[in-house]
Amino acid sequence: MRSVCRVSSRSGVREIDPRIRRAARSVYAWQHEHTAFPRSSRPRRCQARENRARASFQQRRAVGVKLREYQERAISALRAEYARGKRAPCLVLPTGAGKTVIAAEIIRAAMARKNRVLFLVHRHELLGQSVAKLEQAGVTDLRIIRAGNDQGSPTAPVTVASIPTLTRWTSRQPAAELVIVDEAHHVVAKTWRKLANHYAASLILGLTATPQRADGKPLGDIFDSLVVGATVRELTDLGHLVPCRVFAPPLVLETAQLALSPVEAYIKHGEGQRAVIFCVTVEHAQRVADEMNAAGVPTGVVNGEMAKGDRRDVLARLNTGEIRAVSSIGVLTEGWDCLDSETEILTSRGWKGRGRVAVGDIVYSINKQTGQMEMVPVDRYVERPVNDGERMISIRSQHVNVRTTEGHEFHIKYRDPSTGGALSRNWLTVTGAKLVERRSSYALPLSAPPASPPIGVDLTDDELRLIAWFITDGGFEGGSFCISQSKHYRDEIRTLLTRLGLDFSERIRKPSNSGYKNGKPVHVFRIPKGTGRGNNKRNGWIGYAAYLDKNVSPLLHGMSVVQFDVFWSELLKGDGESVGKRGWLWCDRISQVNAYMEMALVRGLTATYSERVTKNKKTVYRISVRPAQWIVSDPADRRSARATLETPSPSEVVWCVTNRNSTIVTRRGGKVAIIGNCPAVAVCIMARKPQHAGLYLQMAGRVLRPAPGKTHATLIDLCGSVHDHGTPDMDRTYTLDGRGISKVDRDLIRQCPTCGGVFKAGPTACPLCGFTMPRREIDLPTSLGIGVVDLSTLPRLAPRAWTLSIQAKYPGTCRGCRGRIAVGDSIYWIKGEGARHADCEAARASA
The missing domain is CATH 3.10.28.10 (Homing endonucleases)
Structure with missing residues (x-):
């Protein structure tokens, strides 16, 4: 290595600096399991060092294990709750804050104490994503219980399962000292009780973004405290969510009232972006779509009564820009056009397939503006079964193998006649189904120049050649590094070892009688380890140990x-x-x-x-390996790669991810191609009143994710619900009593009289249009002229009349005698005061 080698005065050849020899030994530990180092070259005194090095290496391989500041704060708060004697805290974090990353850190701490952990999700479809997130965060020793399948070792310290499956496994429920419940607001008390008895002695941890059930029932029957780890505002400031502009009427309207029609709202504030409109009924959604189409805004309808194939077609048209909006009744959970299960994508952790990629993972992607390869984080991950009537598109040839749902995006270029048939400068975005119909040639990207090329390793070309020979024809025998060569390259190897200044021996091994008939003599070059001293000192392979990995x-x-x-x-x-x-x-x-x-x-x-x-x-x-960056397909040429439609296999599952560049590097069947992913919606129009704050935040959250070129999201609230629930980035109070998320004090938000924009109180000018906000009028105090008196001269007030006599539903303490009130006792109670016994002597005496 250039900077760490010296010339020996004795032999005149280069030697490895002893510091690098020592550093190599620490790396040598984790390499042992990959390169099958002989036991004789691993002295016992190095065993502890090897274990530490292996653990350090595995930790470095984990992506995203470094916690953000608010994640560390959340973990500290959870530990404080357990220290206070709480058994089941619930952690509240907005979408995108990394709840599973926090859970993984807590799991690692539990594993270090030899405690077993059970990670629960409420739907089977979320298992793969949860497993991927945990593995990404460094938790890899997992047992997975999926429907009737039990994967992994029963002794694994962490089990991942769905609540519906585990409630049926009454006699086989895994033991756990810690139970983590993901998406805790979906947990139904009746279902949970089936598991509660089995895990009565376990600690519980809930994870949710909206601690409010749709049925209004309290979460307090499962959890006993709340910890808020981060807010939407904090995540927006950190860049994990985009800022949201909010437009609304100046007051809360009645249920059947709208401040504007959805089409007027979109034309005025939508800026031509993709939009989702939430409606009340199927008839309402269809009427809104008709009005939008009549106004020149292509709009589709999505509802639960439609066939899945029809819903998929509408959402695919939204993805490609063929329509600009969809009207819907529920919160959209579909709209993903995906990869098949055999497809992998290139991440910073190598090639990963379905269930092995998670939000926050770093993937390789082409930036279409620069044409360069970048590393960007995953915004979303989804896997789902193929919808009824949904077809797959397949492109196969000698150099490409792609299979996706027919609505998946492809970013292609075409032959431009104005430039003599060269590829166009601009990109063309089409769906897979459109590729099948295409009759002109197009080019699909296979690679791209890097935005940040690797700067190189501190090795000479000859040292790289030595490492290459180790990987192909090398190995270890009795502590020595040996290269076996029967081709005509043996002279090159001999010269290479000499140039590197390595001590080596050479012998010829004759072919055995049991070998190939045309076997040739093999030249074996043996290089010592090179750790001797004095007269036994040798220049060996130890200086390259960090690179000698099969x-x-x-x-x-x-x-x-x-x-x-x-x-x-x-x-x-x-x-x-x-x-x-x-x-x-x-x-x-x-x-x-x-x-x-x-x-x-x-x-x-x-x-x-x-x-x-x-x-x-x-x-x-x-x-x-070849220097090609595009593959050109000509549908008129039978030898060319052609897109065809095919029927998916029964129960086929597809998956996908998104990132800010809308492109991913895929591999299927050993062939690489770069294709697109699904674009994000930027405008949310609420043409209905959400029943509770949790649903309101779910609707608004549909547009808060970052996307390529997306500087902000737009929420158009036509009913004025924002005055009850606040802007999406407003701080909220969470409870476990069934209310879940508090309503917002009207004074905390202001509305611009010019543009109608709603924002958090504080700025003197509207952040949307710049209008200077008028100061709030404050009534000045005026004198009534009634005078004041000395209160001690006034007669004593009559005792307060207790206005309600009831039986106690809950235990408590008497306001008068401070005695115990039991359930069923007769009490007097008035709103705003404490209860007392109906026959309380102390209360009578004080009266």
């Missing part, structure tokens, strides 16, 4: 484009079929394939691989 060391992902070219060319010499700088490389591990494909794609190259099964029933992989 599964490809993560450190090699930092190679520059030029370094990768040197590395790849040397790999082809060892196990490849080379044609110049291009060719096929044979690999015996899928981890090698995954690493090489990722390295190629983030450097503006593309790669494909295929599987082969040898005569010995062993699976090997054949991978190629």
Whole structure:
């Protein structure tokens, strides 16, 4: 290595700095399990160091384990609640705040104390997403109970299950000292009681964004305290949500009243963005859609009475921009056009498929404005069964293999006649179904130049060549690094080792009689470890231990484009079929394939691989890397990749993610392609009154997620519900008594008399239009002229009359004698005062 090598005065060759030898030993620990280091080269005194290094390496591999400040604050508050004797606190965090990340940190702390954890979700469909989030946060030893399936070890410290499934497993419910309930506001008391007895001695933790049941029943029958971890305002300031502009009438209207028609509201405030309009009935939704269409705003209708295929078609048209709005009755949970289960996407943790990607994960994506490859976070993740009547689109050829739902977005380019048939500068966004109908040629992206190219690793080209030979034809024998070569490259290897200044021996191993008939002699180069002293000192492989990994060391992902070219060319010499700088490389591990494909794609190259099964029933992989960034499809050419429609398999499940660039790098069947994802809605029009604050926040939350080019969201509240529930970013008071989320004091918000915008009180000017807000009129005090008196001269007031005589429903304390009031006792009670016994002597005496 350039900066850590020196020239020996004794031999004149380069030697590795002892500091790097010591650093290599710490990395050497986690490498042992991947490279099968011989036991003889791992002295016992290094075992503790190896364990620490392995744990450190695994922690670095976890993405997003570093907690944000408000997440650490929430965990501290939860621990304080348990310390106060609370058994079942409920954590309230807005969508996008990372509730599962917090749960994962608490789970790790529980595991460190040898406690078992049960993580519950309320629907089967959420299991995969929860598992992915926990694994992303570093919790990987999981048992998963899904319907009738039980995956993983029964002794795993963490079990993930759905509440409906676990209530049926009455005799097989897993033991747990801590039970975490996700989306706690969906938990029904009757269902929970079936589990409560079994986990009566366990600690409980609820996670929710809106602690309010739709039926109005209290959550206090399950949880005993509330902890608010963060607010919408805090997340907006941090950039995890977009700011929301709110327009509403100056007061709360009656149920059947609207301040404007939805079409007038959209034209005035919608800015042409995609919108969702929440209506009262199916008839109302259809009438609104008709009015929008008549006004020139293409609008579709989505309701529960429609066939799933029809709903999917409407939402697919919204995704592609064919229509600008949809009118609906409930909170939209559909509208996702997705990838099939065999498709993977490229993340910062490598290639990940269905159930292994979560919100916050970092994925590779093309920025369509710059045309460069970037790393961006996942905004949303979903998986769902294929809808009735929904079809799949498939594009297959030698270099591409894509399969999605027919409404999925594709970002393509076309041949531009004005530039002599070159690819267009602008992108064209179409659905898969439109690709099937397309008759002109188009280009699908396979790769892109990196926005931030890797700067390179501190290795010379010869050192990279040595590592490549280790991966292809190398290994360890008795503590020595050996390279076996029967091809004509043995002279190159000998020269390479000499240039590196390594001590090595060479012997010729004759082919055995039981080997191949045409077997050739094998030259075996043996390199010592290089840890001796004095006369036994040798220049060996220990200085490169961090890179000698048969599964490809993560450190090699930092190679520059030029370094990768040197590395790849040397790999082809060892196990490849080379044609110049291009060719096929044979690999015996899928981890090698995954690493090489990722390295190629983030450097503006593309790669494909295929599987082969040898005569010995062993699976090997054949991978190629080439400098192609587009694949052109001509529907008129039968040899070209063509999009076709096909019927999904029974019970097929699809999945998808979104990010701010609306593009993802996919791999299916060893072939790579870059396709789109679903755009986000930016405008929410409430043409109905939400029954409670929880539903109001769910509707508003439909447009708060960030998206490409989205600077803000717009909420148009036509009923004035904002005066009861406040703006989405307003601080709220949460309770467990059934009210859940408090109404808002009218004085906390103001409304602009010019534009109608509603905002939190404080600014002197409207943040939407800039109008200077008038000062609130304050009535000045005036004298009534009635005078004042000395209260001690007035006669004593008559005793207060107790206006209500009832039987106590709850235990309490008598206001008069301070004695105990039992349930069923006769009491006197008046609103605003404490209760007392009906026959309280102390109260009578004081009177």
